[in-house]
Amino acid sequence: LDPSRNAAEAAVYIPGDSNATPSFLGVAFLRLVADSLVADSISVLPNPGSPTWRLDPERERFGPVGRTTSESDLRDQLGDSAVETTDVYVGEGFCAPGSRLFPGRPYWLDVAWADDSRTRPAFVQFTGDAGPWGTPLGIGPGTPVGRMAELQGAAIEFSGFGWDYSGSTGWSVEGGDLHIVLHPTDYNAMIEKVGSNPLSDRLFGDRTVRSDDPLLSDVDIRVYQVALRYVYPGETFECSEWLPGNLN
Secondary structure (H helix, E strand, O other), X not given: OEHHHOEEEEEEOOOOOOOOOOOEEEEEEXXXXXXXXXXXXXXXXXXXXXXXXXXXXXXXXXXXXXOOOOHHHHHHXXXXXXXXXXXXXXXXXEEEEEEEEOOOOOOOEEEEEOOOOOOOXXXXXXXXXXXXXXXXXXXXXXXXXXXXXXXXXXXXXXXXXXXXXXXXXXXXXXXXXXXXXXXXXXXXXXXXXXXXXXXXXXXXXXXXXXXXXXXXXXXXXXXEEEEEEOOXXXXXXXOOOOOOOOOO
16 A cells, blocks of 8 residues: 555466566555545556566467467466457458457457367467567567667668558567567658658558668657467458458
8 A cells, every 4th residue: 555646556466477476466546535445446457577478489479378378278377258259360351260368458469270179379469559568678569660670780671561561570689580560650640751752652562661761760660560470370261340450
């Protein structure tokens, strides 16, 4: 209990957590009503120090998911309410059978399955501009492309913007192979800045773009999707609706 800000904090554990590293931290903001403390709001947030949120391409693990993790394993670890059956976007309008971890939360994670029995993941991905997921060096949602270039020691090369594979690149600095999608934080602002330049075509479409291109000097480009891929999904089909993960 912290009287200076009328708040109470508590560790929130899931199966497998050690005593020192709970997966979540609960925070309640309180007020005094007569002789009682009443909670105005209660939030449960990821604990950034927990390995639950670690993205480790070298060990082929994305948080709680590894190459041999089954849906049953995830339900045992996270609980049934944290695992929801869903379709997962694959690309070009196609989806695959999958599971969503932590549905309804801003840190949700999608798993596409390689087999009907859901015992082998095909890939794991998160799409969004912020979230607790991160590699040991801190690469994750919202990481600036300049930070990636600094760690790599060279400019980042990625596919041009404005098509199905917009902003796609790889990250192997930390071992393994992590697939990353980069995106301007304000796409319309980028168009306004570079659209009148006769050389702007080199930033768009099926071509390679470098992060140190002078046309991008004033454009804020960050990680928007991170995915760890094992194999191609065992089944794909046309998506019935727009899904998170579909950047088009």
